[in-house]
Amino acid sequence: MNRLLWMSVILSVMLSCHMQKTKAIEGAKAEMKAQKNAEDDKWEINVLDPQYDTYINSVAKSINMYSDDWLRARNIILVADWNSRYYSGRNPNFYEVPINYDPRENYGIEFNYRMYQFFAYLNWKYGARFQGLSAADMTI
Template identity: 40%
Template sequence: MKNIIYIALLALFVYSCGSSGGRNFPSDKIANSKNDTVRIANDSLEYEIIIIEPGFNLFINSYARPRGYYSLPFLENKNQFLVTEYNQRVRQPQIFNPDLYLNEINYDPSIDYGYEVNYLLYNYFVYFSRHYNQRFSVPTRI
């Protein structure tokens, strides 16, 4: 009798450690995980920013400082230095991970991109540095 109880407990333990293959997850969670592309463009389409990064939407909606927290000159100044360093890392695949630094970012400081583009670009660098444990010479703490 004692052995049957131990076998039943062991079987229950093994069963509870099984995978979640047959469970149904809420469809809104699945939809949110697929929608991790952020695109901002002006009306004349002179510029656009497209961020395809899993988890960035959650970061921008939950953890980033709210819009209006930073001034536009602050964001433009930070983005100018961050983009420069990011692009230097893209050009050095032998030193920096080419899987992280895929494409250069075309950011011209003489163009007025507006608050939204600068806000999202700066917060992308904050997310990128935290998520991939990358340090830039310009502090990206929020």
Template identity: 40%
Template structure:
């Protein structure tokens, strides 16, 4: 009997620890008032992501993204190029899987696949803006595209 009570106590302790750590993760996703204002804006300014050396280009037309990129996102140079490439590889893979499952994921959010080949050097700017778009998208639409939290 004592052994069963001890096992139950241990299980409850582990469960409460798990639940409290889940609460910590939610705090990391807190959206600031500034971000809420940007997410509510309807101003559309296309963001062109390109690298003259590699001649690759992405155009993002998403209300609020340009303002968010300039005022909320970490500045260029904050992340290393390898960090951005590694994250983008994971995020693009998850994005493309969702595009292919319109019955499971909102097809209005996941419209087109992204052709991102990790063997190609897209340059820092392309990787920086693509990564930040994913962070913006996840925070704005409360999505999770990878195993890590989309935080700033």
């Protein structure tokens, strides 16, 4: 009897933790805007979430840990996963817009790094899991 009581308490705690993470994703909003700078012809990415820059400066791995080719390959997978969720209508408050990422375009390592870290940030802050994130960059 005592064992059954403990198992039900543990199960309840696990379920409540899972439900809290799901609710956090449903109400979350982190937007990303990409544009080509007319002055130097470089692509820029801006994430409209004040904690993103803090994440980049304190939690994310350094840009030197990645190559542009590796980031590009991962971003292709991550964007496909994001767009699949967007077009399926899954959690429309979180996946509000599709991401237009052309793998033939040379965005540069800084852009590819910031885009990859956008997905890592969403995993870190909201618990969103994406195919393509390195296990070392996943927090959950």
